[in-house]
Amino acid sequence: MAADNRFVTEKSTVGAWLAHSGGAQVLHEFAEKAGLSQDSLRMLRKIPVNRLLSSQLPDGALEQMVKRANGGEIPAHDAATDTGWQERITPSRFDGKTAVITGAGSGIGRAVACRIAREGGRVVAVDISEEGLKGLQQQHPDAEICPVAADIAAAEGVEAIVSAAEGRVDALGNVAGLSDDFSALHELSDEVLHRVFEVNVFGLMKLTRAVLPLMMEAGSGTVVNVASEAAMRGSSSGVAYTASKSAVLGVTRSMAYMYEPFGIRVNTLAPGGTVTGMRPVVDDESYGPGRIRSFQTDTPVALPEEPAASITFLLSDDSVNVTGALLTADGGQSVY
Ligand SMILES: NC(=O)c1ccc[n+]([C@@H]2O[C@H](COP(=O)([O-])OP(=O)(O)OC[C@H]3O[C@@H](n4cnc5c(N)ncnc54)[C@H](O)[C@@H]3O)[C@@H](O)[C@H]2O)c1
Known part of the structure; x- marks a missing residue:
């Protein structure tokens, strides 16, 4: 109408x-x-x-x-x-499946967790923020959501997540991530460099490494690694975030090749600007943001449910035969 x-x-x-x-x-x-x-x-x-x-x-x-x-x-x-795009769930798409979703306390990860839970899946919802996980549970009190307050970059966090999965992971959504302060390399602090890589790259790899044996034994599984526009261009964030998201792309490609014989599909989803809890902290405008502001304002930002719809598709059987792909969910920003 x-x-x-x-x-x-x-x-x-x-x-x-x-x-x-x-x-x-x-x-x-x-x-x-x-x-x-x-x-x-x-x-x-x-x-x-x-x-x-x-x-x-x-x-x-x-x-x-x-x-x-x-x-x-x-x-x-x-x-x-004009109320914009409306999310529509696919009933039963995740019936009988267990999905581990990181970053489930806020933004895109929460939207993925909510959607899979409403599509019949058991969701192991992971976040470093206990408060965020409480909010998720309050949103869907009747859904099968198992909250795990854990840091994906810590060994004990990874252990707690695998234990909550109870021996079965059909889908792993690596959504948790941190932005940086938009610093160029010569002004990058060790603190930002280490934390961004610890979470966006090492945490993602260590958790996935711990989950893979379950998928290999089952002979099936889907993994989605969330990257960013920053994996494709140099102007959307600082060097630490840009390098970390480029690494995420490499992890996906290697995994898609290595685990294809085990029936495990691995894809990257690159969201564009999305209204979430993530806010870039910009201390110095001289290198990055000032120069691309007019370009950025040209592209509308999305609701978290929008990239979540693409992530959920990639985690589901609907994306059968799709592996090693980089799917952008950015309103076309990457072709500008
Ligand atoms: N929002 C955007 O515009 C945008 C654009 C491109 C890519 N992304 C990517 O999307 C993903 C989700 O981000 P978002 O926008 O929903 O941000 P968000 O801040 O709303 O959510 C990220 C969640 O990850 C959690 N988290 C952070 N570090 C963690 C850790 N060590 N262990 C466990 N949980 C941790 C946070 O507590 C938070 O709840 C990130 O990987 C981000 O890089 C976001």
Whole structure:
């Protein structure tokens, strides 16, 4: 059904609000107060307004914004409007399967864990943040989710994760990761270099190394390693993150070759900008971010459920015969 552009609701996207005269006025006023640039609003154009603002505004404030945007009228909740992409689960796709998902406490990892749990899988949900895991469980109290608060870069963390899997891992989603501070090589600290590699590369490899014997014995398994745009270009992050995500690509390719005889498929998913808990910490604008800002604002950022849909596809049997692939889920950014 075509969108009814007479109204905007709290579920309408930022783009729909910007295309609606009342909505644009209210949103611009909000952005000015919040110190949000017009470029940032443009980048967020695919995101429903409630996903962006409900956690930042006091009770009732969003409703007031909707009322003002519509000239004093509050449209029905289901008024036809541009609400953007909607996640649709595939029932039973993971029935009887166990999936280990790292980074499940927030962002993309949480969206993958939620989706697999709703598609019938048992999810071993891993995160260093206990609070994040509690939030995941509260979101789906009836799902089969086994939370494991662990650091994937620590030996005892890896041990706890494998033990929670109880001898069976059909799918491993290596989603946990850290960004860097956008530093160029000459300004890179040992601390950033070591932590980024410890988590993004060594943690991913050590956990996968521990899970592989279970898959080899079963004669099947799927692994998805989450990389980034940074695995393909030099301008999307600092040197530590860029090098770590390029390494993730290498890990995937080697594994896809080495474990093909064991029925194990391994792929890389490279998300583009996504609205999650990950925020780049930028201390110095001289090398990276300042030079690519206009390019970045051209591409809309995604909801975490969007790259999660591609990761879930790669972890499922629907991606049969796909191995060693690099799948981008970036709205086309990598071809610009
Ligand atoms: N958000 C983006 O724009 C974007 C773009 C490209 C790639 N990615 C990649 O997507 C993946 C998910 O990131 P996100 O955006 O959802 O970020 P996020 O910060 O929302 O989630 C990452 C999760 O990983 C967890 N984590 C970090 N270190 C860990 C460790 N040592 N052990 C266990 N858990 C740990 C964090 O606690 C957090 O819950 C990362 O690998 C990231 O590099 C994100």
